[in-house]
Amino acid sequence: xxxxHLWEVVGLQYVVECxxxxxxxxxxxxxxxxxxxxxxxxxxxxxxxxxxxxVAQPVADGAG
Numbered sequence: 001x002x003x004x005h006l007w008e009v010v011g012l013q014y015v016v017e018c019x020x021x022x023x024x025x026x027x028x029x030x031x032x033x034x035x036x037x038x039x040x041x042x043x044x045x046x047x048x049x050x051x052x053x054x055v056a057q058p059v060a061d062g063a064g
Contacts, residue, residue, distance in 0.1 A: 012027075012028075012058055012059075012060065013025055013026055013027060013031075013058070013059050013060070014027070014028055014031040014053075014056035014057060014058055014059065015031075015056070015057050015059055016031055016034075016055055016057070018035075020042065020043070028056075031052065031056055032049050032052045032053065035047060035052040035056075036052065
């Protein structure tokens with residue numbers, strides 16, 4: 001079983017913590033959506049998917 005397949009089985013999630021203290025955790029799609037919305041509404045920044053994923057840390061579902 002590959003590591004990618006194992007992550008799919010256990011539910012890979014990501015976490016992002018902003019310098020302002022805000023954080024989010026969820027699937028790749030949820031984190032990208034939350035971070036782009038937060039960046040736009042709070043910091044007046046337009047973040048790309050690649051920028052969000054560059055700082056997102058993967059965590060196994062249920063960890064932490």
